[in-house]
Amino acid sequence: MEYAIKVEGLTKRFGEFVAVNDISFSIPKGSLFALLGPNGSGKTTTIKIICGVLRATKGYVEVLGNDVLKYPEQVKQNIGYVSQKFSLYEDLTIEENIEFYGAIYGLSRDEIEEKKAKLLKFFGFEGREKSLVGTLSGGMKQKLAFACATLHNPQILILDEPTAGVDPISRKEYWEMIRVFSQSGVTVLVTTHYMDEAERCDYVAFMFNGILKEVDTPANVKTKYSSHSIEDVFVKVFSQ
Numbered sequence: 027m028e029y030a031i032k033v034e035g036l037t038k039r040f041g042e043f044v045a046v047n048d049i050s051f052s053i054p055k056g057s058l059f060a061l062l063g064p065n066g067s068g069k070t071t072t073i074k075i076i077c078g079v080l081r082a083t084k085g086y087v088e089v090l091g092n093d094v095l096k097y098p099e100q101v102k103q104n105i106g107y108v109s110q111k112f113s114l115y116e117d118l119t120i121e122e123n124i125e126f127y128g129a130i131y132g133l134s135r136d137e138i139e140e141k142k143a144k145l146l147k148f149f150g151f152e153g154r155e156k157s158l159v160g161t162l163s164g165g166m167k168q169k170l171a172f173a174c175a176t177l178h179n180p181q182i183l184i185l186d187e188p189t190a191g192v193d194p195i196s197r198k199e200y201w202e203m204i205r206v207f208s209q210s211g212v213t214v215l216v217t218t219h220y221m222d223e224a225e226r227c228d229y230v231a232f233m234f235n236g237i238l239k240e241v242d243t244p245a246n247v248k249t250k251y252s253s254h255s256i257e258d259v260f261v262k263v264f265s266q
């Protein structure tokens with residue numbers, strides 16, 4: 027099996043505190059992988075190290091065959107990362123935000139125009155191009171952040187709690203978009219506290235206090251914990 031992301035013996039300490047404690051897992055190319063766990067379990071820290079924006083204390087991370095420590099720029103070019111604090115410019119319009127991020131990713135004027143037209147259509151922003159981002163709903167902002175993170179055609183998408191605080195309809199639409207990217211061969215790593223979302227993924231990983239407790243397909247973890255839902259597995263894993 028080919029892997030998009032390999033994490034081996036990853037540890038991250040902040041002073042004496044161990045946020046990520048010797049974790050290992052691999053994400054097959056083209057799969058949809060959910061990283062689950064209570065607040066503070068180390069998910070965002072792990073993601074930041076994979077994206078090359080935070081340095082590990084110990085361990086090895088490989089993204090599409092590149093060691094993150096040695097080749098951070100190649101890694102960043104291949105990842106679309108929507109962090110919990112993805113910065114959209116509230117006093118710019120939807121299309122100005124897309125143009126801004128297109129320029130940041132080094133796209134030419136023509137490439138930006140072509141990509142912008144596609145993204146506005148795909149993410150349902152047609153007719154709203156000139157709306158100021160500050161006037162958008164939370165769900166629309168999340169979609170725009172998603173759109174901006176795909177401008178450079180990354181092979182990997184990393185979405186950190188993309189649907190937190192978003193209404194059920196926008197959440198459903200957001201997941202339909204994730205599906206489209208996933209089905210086109212993009213590898214997706216997502217964190218979420220919504221267990222129905224985890225249920226849709228190819229793999230689920232459970233993290234607690236910096237330790238990786240389980241990684242498997244939803245079907246296999248449900249069998250292992252004699253559960254009918256990932257929500258039930260979650261409760262069992264974290265009450266052990």
Ligand SMILES: Nc1ncnc2c1ncn2[C@@H]1O[C@H](COP(=O)(O)OP(=O)(O)OP(=O)(O)O)[C@@H](O)[C@H]1O
Pocket residue numbers: 040043045063064065066067068069070071072
């Ligand atoms: N820069 C930092 N300095 C010190 N401690 C940190 C730092 N960043 C994260 N931590 C701590 O590391 C732990 C893991 O945090 P992290 O953000 O990775 O958790 P998480 O699983 O993503 O949580 P959430 O679901 O709330 O986003 C937390 O206890 C957090 O306070």
